[in-house]
Amino acid sequence: MRKRIISIFDYTNKGNREIIMANTFARFEASHTFMANMYIDAYPPNSDPAALEIIGTIGGGNYWTLAADALAKFTDEDQRKSASFTELYSLDPNTETYSKFYGCIQRKFNGMIDGGLRYFLDDVVLYRYADVLLMKAEAQNALNQDPSDAMNRVRARAYGDNFEKHTFVSGSKEDNDSAILEERLLELLYEGKYWWDILRFDKASELIPYFKEHPQHTYKYLWPLSLNILSAEPKVIQNPGYE
Known part of the structure; x- marks a missing residue:
């Protein structure tokens, strides 16, 4: 890196x-x-x-x-x-x-x-290498492996001389997921990743204010299929919530 x-x-x-x-x-x-x-x-x-x-x-x-x-x-x-x-x-x-x-x-x-x-x-x-390291950390945690090395390689660069007090220490699977998700926000800000991250972690209803206030609107995680697509592909079914 x-x-x-x-x-x-x-x-x-x-x-x-x-x-x-x-x-x-x-x-x-x-x-x-x-x-x-x-x-x-x-x-x-x-x-x-x-x-x-x-x-x-x-x-x-x-x-x-x-x-x-x-x-x-x-x-x-x-x-x-x-x-x-x-x-x-x-x-x-x-x-x-x-x-x-x-x-x-x-x-x-x-x-x-x-x-x-x-x-x-x-x-x-x-894709860039720091993204790959954080994806590795995510996969390791999902497999009940320790994601510390991948996480700390990203943090070591980010914090430089101040890294020691920001060292990642593996905890529970849920705590690690939360830390990895936040690290992806910090590392990949503006890079078009976070929305897909929170969907993958199933955290949209928890982290996005709109969905916290409107839990019945989770169908908006997906956009509607256009009329052009539905007309051209009669076997395609409209996404739920947009019928």
């Missing part, structure tokens, strides 16, 4: 050794990826200059941002925090400090600059 997590997603470092499989994008060969929806297209006046320097050229749709409960899981000792997003604050006139929280702006998949414009053309990573 690469020592600096942010370098995995550097536009100029595509296809590095940690990447196992990715969908490639390039200038003049593709339009923006879906990550354009998460970058910032404007920011409040009196924003923290240090954060703005990291954010750089604005662009994108600014439609989505990181949920508060996900943000709370990251610590400053975890390099995945600064490698994944930048917290933007504006000036609070009452305290004269940059303490008014505005939102989190992604650093993974933030594209490239050409002619003063930001283009979201990072490769969409399907």
